[in-house]
Amino acid sequence: MRALRVESLSDDLSGVILAQLPVPERRPGEVLVRMRAASLNFPDLLMTQGKYQFKPEVPFTSGLEMAGEVVEADADSGFAVGDSVMGGAKTGGFAEYIALPASVLKPVPGAFDFRQAASFGAAYHTAYVALVEIGKVEAGQAVLIHGASGGVGLAACNLAKALGARVFATSGVESKLARIEAAVAPDAVFLAAGRFREDVQRVTDGTLCDIVFDPVGGHVFDESTRCVAFGGQLQVIGFTSGRIAEIATNIPLIKGFSVVGVRAGEYARRFPERGEAVSAAIRELAEQRKIAPVIDRVLPLDEWREGFDAMAGRDLVGKVVLEP
Numbered sequence: 001m002r003a004l005r006v007e008s009l010s011d012d013l014s015g016v017i018l019a020q021l022p023v024p025e026r027r028p029g030e031v032l033v034r035m036r037a038a039s040l041n042f043p044d045l046l047m048t049q050g051k052y053q054f055k056p057e058v059p060f061t062s063g064l065e066m067a068g069e070v071v072e073a074d075a076d077s078g079f080a081v082g083d084s085v086m087g088g089a090k091t092g093g094f095a096e097y098i099a100l101p102a103s104v105l106k107p108v109p110g111a112f113d114f115r116q117a118a119s120f121g122a123a124y125h126t127a128y129v130a131l132v133e134i135g136k137v138e139a140g141q142a143v144l145i146h147g148a149s150g151g152v153g154l155a156a157c158n159l160a161k162a163l164g165a166r167v168f169a170t171s172g173v174e175s176k177l178a179r180i181e182a183a184v185a186p187d188a189v190f191l192a193a194g195r196f197r198e199d200v201q202r203v204t205d206g207t208l209c210d211i212v213f214d215p216v217g218g219h220v221f222d223e224s225t226r227c228v229a230f231g232g233q234l235q236v237i238g239f240t241s242g243r244i245a246e247i248a249t250n251i252p253l254i255k256g257f258s259v260v261g262v263r264a265g266e267y268a269r270r271f272p273e274r275g276e277a278v279s280a281a282i283r284e285l286a287e288q289r290k291i292a293p294v295i296d297r298v299l300p301l302d303e304w305r306e307g308f309d310a311m312a313g314r315d316l317v318g319k320v321v322l323e324p
Contacts, residue, residue, distance in 0.1 A: 002324065003061045003095035004304055009050040013308055016048055018301065024099040031073045031102050033085060037118040038066035038093040040307050040320040041151065042240060056091050063093025067108055067117035077102040084108040086117040094301065096324045106279065109286040119293035119319040123155035124282045129264040130213055130235050131160055133274065139164030141210040144200060144227055146192055146220050147240060149176045149317040154294045156213050157184040162290040168203055170196065179317040183294045192216070197226040213237060221245035230256040237262050294318035
């Protein structure tokens with residue numbers, strides 16, 4: 001089978017190759033899946049550079065999440081040959097076949113095709129844990145979502161709108177603003193540059209935001225400390241800007257807001273019953289067609305470089321999907 005292998009760590013993808021590997025042998029409790037679509041996530045790029053918090057030993061097959069058809073499964077696994085499933089792990093998704101524990105797989109929602117299913121789980125799980133489990137978002141609240149052109153940011157916009165919140169979306173690239181507006185119809189969209197708190201004050205009539213969802217960090221985090229309402233939350237989702245911001249503790253004290261980190265995968269591992277509840281909730285919203293991932297482009301697996309380069313160059317509004 002073909003698989004996208006990280007043979008060595010590098011800043012320019014020079015250590016990544018498309019290789020021929022044996023089809024994995026399924027162990028008891030695992031399901032062998034023929035990949036039909038796999039989506040690119042920012043951690044996939046970071047892992048090729050050794051810059052993600054999880055650092056798999058090289059060589060490894062890249063790819064966090066995928067969707068496909070069951071090829072082999074135990075009789076008591078809950079899956080049968082030919083079933084359409086979605087899921088993934090920290091690695092292994094960018095390959096024509098993958099063997100995964102049955103526990104990490106879910107049936108593809110009836111409203112989705114393989115491309116949507118492969119783009120759904122990680123982004124919406126993160127958005128739901130942040131906004132609902134931790135943020136306790138309510139209808140009518142003001143939610144500021146940074147990095148709204150990325151898969152996670154778009155998922156957060158889509159979910160917050162579905163839950164009745166007022167959504168204000170930002171991007172660091174002005175040319176993306178109209179595309180974000182067309183994709184998820186936020187209540188307002190503006191550039192996350194300079195003193196964007198003035199934009200926040202304008203669109204909220206000075207009341208600021210109950211939740212700030214920040215996967216960007218750097219200057220965006222710094223300025224966001226001026227955009228949170230008293231009693232609100234500034235959520236740390238990631239650091240796509242490359243700079244991990246710092247904050248003087250007198251700022252949240254005086255302004256009366258909390259800074260909270262969101263690790264959706266770890267949340268599910270520590271609280272498995274809540275993880276299952278999150279999966280069920282986003283699945284129900286998908287079945288009701290209230291949420292659906294935005295896909296920027298679909299590429300064959302042998303054109304993986306275009307997708308990784310587009311992510312590295314911030315040239316995306318939505319997910320990159322790779323197909324075998």
